Amino acid sequence: MDYKKTAIEILKAVGGKTNIANMTHCATRLRLNLKDESIVDDTKVTDIDGVINIARAAGQYQILIGIEVPKVYAEFEKAVGGNETLEEANDGSQKSGSIISNIFSAISSIFAPLLPALAGSGILRGILILCVQLGLINEKSGTYTIFYAASMSVFYFLPVLLAFTSAKRFGASPYLSAIIGGALLYPDFIKLMGTHGNGAMTTFMKIPVVLMSYNSTVVPIILSIWVFSYLYKWLDKYVTENLKLVIVPLISLAVMIPLTVIVIGPLGVYGGEMIARVVNWAILHSRILAGILVGGGWSILVSFGIHWAINPIMINNIATVGYDYICPLTFACNFAVIGVTIGVWLKAKDSKLRSFSLTGLVTIVLSAIIEPTLFGLLVKNRKIWLAQIIGGAVGGAYLALMHVATNAFVFGSVTTFPAFIMKNQNNFIQAMIGLLISLIVGAVLAYFFTSRDEKLA
Structure with a gap:
């Protein structure tokens, strides 16, 4: 694929940069907020080399490209002139889309850049646990400590990383935002809690401050940077150019760090904990019921691109308590898709359909990307999709x-099995049984639901 050519053709097909209100991408999709979706010809977009399919969901025009989407996005951003250009072009105008669609868009753009780091760290953590259980590494050794730091630092410093990506999404300075996140983790600030932990008290200029532990938290820093973005834009607009270098960061840090620890931070911590607890x-x-709904319905959420609303809950669980019960249910969906591709491959005679199924199987097994199979096969054949939904459920x-x-x-694939490795060894065994059930049920039902003369639509 010629990434530059693909990006330019997509830009032309969606009406040029004047029709784009905002843009971002997730693991597989280019996500655009368009000012007028009615002028876009879906056929022209899907005919572009590298485009697998399109979806209109969550107030966005979503273009499915696959795992190469970051490279296409980089060229697309160059062609548009960057998000900064869009912000200037849309300054003072009403934001595109509803509040809900803007929330989905924000969540996607904030978390997408961190997914490789979160996934890689999690897998390393699982392998480290396995090595300890097998007696290959001693928990008191330097080797263990170094690997543990490598696997856990992304979670400990999550506020700093989220501050950076949130700033990119909300239009604030990424570097000042990272400092705000870093201040929440500063050792002397943490020492103020003593042995009390969350809820300890101190004062700031005689104002009571409820101290919280912000390492591994998600909600507080996102709220803080969202608020900061308004202050930053106001300062950038009204402070003269010759004073911006000093005044903007001075006021930003002097205002936002106290505001975060006094008001935004505690609200974010308690709010995030409440959502996760519910x-x-x-x-x-x-x-x-949860297993049926998530395992069976996850592919439906993915088809609309709104699964990002649930991902932060899983990330928050992993970061705060070290494990999550929702993520395995998404594995069930993926392995049901794998089963469906096997069932179709075994039953269908059409060489194109069998080849497409086999390609989808390999893609999911290695990279956990289900969208090509979802849009290329399941969405077009509801009976086969039903087989996948039942298998996942x-x-x-x-x-x-x-x-x-x-x-x-x-994301659920064979390569991410180490995520099931826990101190409770039965967890891994039960995970393999559950995923095998999803795969077998999906394969058997797909075999019966597929006709011999089935074609790739």
């Missing part, structure tokens, strides 16, 4: 019933 409570008290119900958890936020 979701985890629902899973713990309705395990089978049955496997998901088993995983939930067995309390299967992951130690990392990862």
Whole structure:
């Protein structure tokens, strides 16, 4: 694929840069907020080399490209002139899309750049646990400590990383934002809590301050940088050019760090914990129902591109308690898709369909990307999609019933199996059984639901 050519052709097909209100990308899709979607010819877009399919969801025009989307996005950003150009062009105008669609867009753009780091760190953590269990590494050794630091630093310093990506999304200075995140983790600030932990008190200019532990937190820093973006834009607009170098960072840090630790931070911590507790409570008290809904419905959420609303909850669970019960249920979906590709490959006679199924199988097994199979096969054949949904629901119900958890936020594939390695060795065994159930049910149903003369639509 010629990334530059693909990007330029997409830009022309969606109406040029004057029709773009905002742009971002996730793991597989170029996500555009367009001022007028009606002028876009979907056929022209899907005919572009490198484009697999399109979807209109969550107030966005989503162009499915696959795992090469970051390279296409880089060229697309050059062709448009960057997000800064869009901000200037849209300055003073109403934001495109509803509040809900803007939230989805923000979540996607904030977390997408961090997914490789989160996934890689999680897998390393799983391998380290396995090495300890096998007696290959001693927990008191320097080797263990170094590997542990390598696997856990992304979670400990999550506020700094999220500050940077949030600033890119909200239009604030990424570097000043990172400093705000870093201040929350500064050793002397943490020492103020003493042995009390969350809820300890101090004062700032005689104002009471509730101290919290912000390492591994998600919500507080995103809220803080969202607020900071308004202050930063106001300062950038009204402070004269010859004073910006000093005045903008001075006021930014002097205002935002106290404001964050006094107001925004505690609200964010308690708010994030409350959301996570509600979701985890629902899973713990309705395990089978949760397994059916998430395992069976995940592909539907992915098809609309709104699964990003749930991802931060999983990331928050991993970062704060070290494990998550939702992530395994998404594995059930992926392995049901793998099963479906096997069933179709075994039953269909059409060489193109069998080749497409086999390609989809390999893609999911190695990279956990289901979108090509989802849009290229399942969406176009509802009976086969139903087979996948049932397979994911049955496997998901088993995983939930067995309390299967992951130690990392990862996408479901064979390469991410180390995420199931926990101190409780039964967790891995039950995970493999649950995923095998999803795969077998999906394969068997797809085999019966597929006709011999089925074609690749």
